[in-house]
Amino acid sequence: MTLRRQLFVVICSIFFIILAGLLLLSISSTKDYLQQQLASHAQDAATSLSYPLAAALAQNDKVLAEVQVASMFDRGYYQKIEVRAADGKVIVDKEMPQQFAGAPQWFVNLLPISVQPGEAFITSGWRQLGKALVLSQPSIAYAHLWHSVLAICGWMLAAFVVALVLTELLLRMILKPLKHIEDATLEISSKRFVQIGVQPKARELNRVVRAMNFMSRRISEAMNAEAARAETYRREAYVDSVTGLDNRRSFDLRFNQLLDATTEFQHGLLITLELDQIKAFNNEFGYGQGNQLLSSVARGAQEVMGDYAAILSRSGGTSFTFLFLDADEDLQIAVTGALQTRVIQSIADNKGADKVSFNVGCTLFRAGETGHHVLARADLAVERARQARRNGLAFVKTDEQEITSAGSHSWRTIIEEAxxxxxxxxxxxxxxxxxxxxxxxxxxxxxxxxxxxxxxxxxxxxxxxxxxxxxxxxxxxxxxxxxxxxxxxxxxxxxxxxxxxxxxxxxxxxxxxxxxxxxxxxxxxxxxxxxxxxxxxxxxxxxxxxxxxxxxxxxxxxxxxxxxxxxxxxxxxxxxxxxxxxxxxxxxxxxxxxxxxxxxxxxxxxxxxxxxxxxxxxxxxxxxxxxxxxxxxxxxxxxxxxxxxxxxxx
Missing domain, CATH: 3.20.20.450 (EAL domain)
Known part of the structure; x- marks a missing residue:
């Protein structure tokens, strides 16, 4: 259970207990008040009845006494009216069964109202003639108590619901930063050192957020520094300092890894680009200009092939090797054509490089082939391009690489049967x-x-x-x-x-x-x-x-x-x-x-x-x-x- 839910349950429980206590106190007070009113009502009735009864009893007129009692009893507010003589003998006795109209029986059983009788002596001068006893009917009190309880419960229930809603909203607002803290904790446990953007107003939560952000920032900085150091060493070992492309060592390692079938691909395309007359260019304009030309060619190749190539490398002094995986025939034609155009432009942009030319050789390969066979075919393609024309392009394929549709279907059948x-x-x-x-x-x-x-x-x-x-x-x-x-x-x-x-x-x-x-x-x-x-x-x-x-x-x-x-x-x-x-x-x-x-x-x-x-x-x-x-x-x-x-x- 979340902290917010636990606090919500505790607060609601406390509020419920308080409301329940107030409800019980209110019911008890109302019940006591009604009991007092019933007793007062009975006493008032007994007192008011004692004066007319004095005349009837003084004359020993029982019929008149009954009439006087009946006139009051028939109003229906009384459970019992009894008139006794001085010797205790009952003269008049009117009684109606106890009634509970207006309230359910379970409520009456749960909250019994104690009805106290009212008594008044009947006198004539200094002589005591008898006594009147009146017992009020509690049905009106039960009905009033029942409706009071319903009203109080309704108001308290409404107050409880409003309190629940306000409590939920308040907890959401106060504890909202905890959700960000929880998310950040999960991210940190997954080695992603994020920052918590919310700054809670509660001092304790604010301190927690600042501490977590500080810890995450320090660890992230250490990780970034370590990653940057690793990248620095990688570049020193495997990146050509002139062009920013992979060097020959990196190309050999990554290419051999591909051929070992550790990478998932169907076929690969190896493109070799060689610049000619670059030595004469260096002798005439210097190695600085020569490096600038190589860098320009590399940038052009990256612009053309950067989104498609798996490896872009400078594999020799004047040689570049580019590698594509699973490129279809249309992409091969488009990329090699764009490469030709872009290299011609790069050479033209360098002053004095008009005598420099290039040749592009392409060959397909598959996993499992040996590296020197693939590179030998690429060298053959470059030589064919050189012999064909200036700034030429040539492809070399083998029968093994030309997979026909029938051969592809046969392989599928072999695999599915296996x-x-x-x-x-x-x-x-x-x-x-x-x-x-x-x-x-x-x-x-x-x-x-x-x-x-x-x-x-x-x-x-x-x-x-x-x-x-x-x-x-x-x-x-x-x-x-x-x-x-x-x-x-x-x-x-x-x-x-x-x-x-x-x-x-x-x-x-x-x-x-x-x-x-x-x-x-x-x-x-x-x-x-x-x-x-x-x-x-x-x-x-x-x-x-x-x-x-x-x-x-x-x-x-x-x-x-x-x-x-x-x-x-x-x-x-x-x-x-x-x-x-x-x-x-x-x-x-x-x-x-x-x-x-x-x-x-x-x-x-x-x-x-x-x-x-x-x-x-x-x-x-x-x-x-x-x-x-x-x-x-x-x-x-x-x-x-x-x-x-x-x-x-x-």
């Missing part, structure tokens, strides 16, 4: 603590099995699965099979299980609904599960990742980022949506062993993760030297062939 017959093979690779080698997690990867029993690797089936929107089906099959293995004990019960989920699946509403139903059905077992998304999907579709992260965390599972550290957008994304863990890119880990700048970049990522309280796992560990280096840099967990290769699920 799923229909549950031919999904799972492999497990351990994640261990670097300090003592204790296994804490098993990462699950998958492969399909064709009808002949041959394995189909992810690099082979993933592009076609993505094209036909089948990745949600594959991910569902892998998750279901992993849970089945957990139930039968094929996966150790004391370790968590990490499952890879593609960005295509996370963006699917049907997949998220299925996943929520599954997590709800397995109950506490969900706490053993961790779901990983690739760094590429994480930084490119943050909204889908946020929805998926909120979903799995709702049931106690964790959400992490795989192959982290190379994409420049990922460092920004980690502040917006903080994962529960990250796994460092294996290429980055290997690079850090030989490059001081790469290691500083690695350390900056580790420090940023530590400041966000995010555990770090290093991937692709293959030697004890790497383990020692990572321990020095305070990495807690490791994964790689040094600890165990992926093995089929038993």
């Amino acid at each position: 799923l229909a017959h549950n031919r999904v093979g799972l492999l497990l690779q351990p994640v261990v603590t670097l300090r003592d080698g204790v296994m804490v997690q098993q990462e699950v990867t998958s492969r399909l099995i064709d009808a002949q029993g041959n394995p189909i690797t992810a690099a082979m089936f993933m592009p076609m699965a993505l094209r036909h929107q089948l990745m949600p089906n594959i991910d569902q099959a892998v998750i279901s099979q992993a849970l089945a293995a957990m139930r039968v004990g094929s996966i150790a019960a004391d370790v968590s299980v990490s499952l890879n989920v593609t960005a295509q699946s996370m963006a699917s509403g049907e997949f998220r609904s299925w996943l929520e139903t599954l997590l709800r059905s397995i109950g506490a077992e969900a706490r053993r599960l961790s779901f990983e998304v690739s760094e590429f999907g994480y930084s490119r579709d943050l909204d889908a990742c946020a929805s998926c992260a909120a979903l799995v965390r709702k049931y106690g599972a964790k959400f992490g980022v795989d192959h982290f550290g190379l994409d420049p957008e990922a460092l920004k994304a980690v502040r917006v949506l903080t994962p529960d863990f990250i796994k460092l890119n294996g290429n980055l880990v290997r690079e850090a062993t030989d490059s001081a700048s790469s290691r500083e970049h690695l350390r900056s990522i580790i420090r940023l993760a530590a400041s966000l309280d995010v555990p770090v796992t290093a991937q692709n560990i293959e030697s004890e030297a790497v383990v020692n280096m990572l321990q020095v840099d305070h990495v807690t967990y490791g994964q790689g062939y040094y600890f165990g290769a992926p093995t089929p699920l038993p």
